[in-house]
Amino acid sequence: MMKGMIMGALVAGLLACAFAEPWEGKGPPDPARMAELHRQHWQKLHEKLCLKPEQEAAWQVFVERSQPVPPPPPPDPAEREQMMQLKTPQRVERILERMRAHHAKMEENLAAVQEFYAKLSPEQQEVMDQEPLPPPPRPPGNRRPDAGDRPPGD
Numbered sequence: 001m002m003k004g005m006i007m008g009a010l011v012a013g014l015l016a017c018a019f020a021e022p023w024e025g026k027g028p029p030d031p032a033r034m035a036e037l038h039r040q041h042w043q044k045l046h047e048k049l050c051l052k053p054e055q056e057a058a059w060q061v062f063v064e065r066s067q068p069v070p071p072p073p074p075p076d077p078a079e080r081e082q083m084m085q086l087k088t089p090q091r092v093e094r095i096l097e098r099m100r101a102h103h104a105k106m107e108e109n110l111a112a113v114q115e116f117y118a119k120l121s122p123e124q125q126e127v128m129d130q131e132p133l134p135p136p137p138r139p140p141g142n143r144r145p146d147a148g149d150r151p152p153g154d
Helices: 002-019 031-049 053-065 077-085 088-118 122-130
Strands: none
Touching: 031 053, 031 122, 053 088
């Protein structure tokens, strides 16, 4: 009985996330602005690490391979309509497929970080350990209302 209730809650949560209406705040962040913020983050980290010339090639590979991985965008109206025609188990399968694709991209980023990190000196590793990662990008139309730009009255 308890297991069935937990599974029901999990399915309900997944479906609610998949079909939730996006927040109609100020809209998605500007991709050019986000790219510039990431470029600035990498530049600051590069300066803090004080890389040796023999580490520069590894740095370039690291930056190229560890681009932010945005979460999958919410389904478009046609996909949402198609999803509504499916049975519940099929819907959950589709959601899991999207999550697995996202997870695979994150695994690629992890490999890039591990390879670069292994080429750093212990002092450089400590610098990198203290550096916050840039925030992950959000899909268009899926901004959190608590991101500092809530509509008035909330």
